Amino acid sequence: MNYHTRVTRLTISPPGEPIFSDQTIHIEIEDEATGEYVKISQQCDHRDAQEQSVCINPDEWPAVKDAVESLLMTIAEWNATTKTK
Numbered sequence: 001m002n003y004h005t006r007v008t009r010l011t012i013s014p015p016g017e018p019i020f021s022d023q024t025i026h027i028e029i030e031d032e033a034t035g036e037y038v039k040i041s042q043q044c045d046h047r048d049a050q051e052q053s054v055c056i057n058p059d060e061w062p063a064v065k066d067a068v069e070s071l072l073m074t075i076a077e078w079n080a081t082t083k084t085k
Contacts, residue, residue: 030055 009028017023022045030039038061041053056064 009026011019011024011026013019013021013024020043022043024042026039026041028039028041029036031037035057037055037057039053039055041051043051
């Protein structure tokens, strides 16, 4: 029998932070028998709180990506104008 290895989760953390840190972001492929989608999650800083997540299917990604990039550009423009004053 042949097995395949597939990466289904990426973890992003600031340097020195453990993977369970409230600053760590997990991006993973999920599938609940309705098709695959990407889940982005982050643990809250309270022990009893559940992780917070956003689920994005492949069809939604272009619009979500464009919206995020637009807002990031707005932040950059705002920071550039406020720092020059």
